[in-house]
Amino acid sequence: AERGSLSASERRADGRRQTRETKSVSMASTSMMMRCARSRQPLRIECAHKKGSGSTKNGRDSNSKRLGVKVYGGQHVTPGGIIVRQRGTKFYPGDNVGMGNDYTLYAKCEGVVAFEYKAKRNRQYVVVKELPETGDVTPTALAQAAASKGETLTRKQKNLIKYAELGRPGSRTYE
Structure with missing residues (x-):
């Protein structure tokens, strides 16, 4: 009796009952096939075309660290003045030099910088040779004394004498 109550479209070919969900899925797939048959082209599913x-692997750089020798041999240095900026120990500290x-x-003290090479250890050392205590004598006065003795003057001493009337940098008073 149950078989007779189903219409012919709701019965499968093998006689089993067809549920409504499968019926709607099969109807959707047949409607899709009908549309493809009408367009006379195979069904194409298109993807994104982006x-x-x-990735870019270059294009970045770090700031320079300004390494190197800041005060060369024979130049005057004040206590705490940086002599060499380096990575690792290319130069080693000698007398009156800290690391x-x-x-x-x-x-570590005021003096003149000197670079020494010790072949036994194959190392370069930086040494600060202390200046004799000169009291309140300025470099300009020392340059003028050297000029009066007839010694050969360095470029720095010549400039100190040339610009002696201006006074020391930073100590100028404007009236």
Whole structure:
């Protein structure tokens, strides 16, 4: 009796009952096939056309660290003045020279910088040779004394004598 109550479209070919969900799925797929048959082209599913861009591996740089020798041999240095900025120990601290955490060499006292090479250890040392206590004598006065003795003057001494009337930089008083 149950078989007779179903219409012919709701019965399968093998005689089993067809549920409503499968019926709606099969109707949707047949309607899709009918549309494809009408267009006379095979069913095409299109994808996005955005092309994948490659990653750029260059294009970044770090700021320069301004390494190197800051005060050369024969030049005057004040206490705490940086002599060499370096990575690692290219130069080693000698007398009156200290080394910071980042291997920076600095002067511990006032004096003249000298670079020494010790072949036994194959190392370059930076040394600060202390100046004799000159009291309140300025470099300009020392240059003028050297000129009066007839000694050959360095370029720095010549400039100190030439610009003596201006006074020391930073100590000028304007009236």
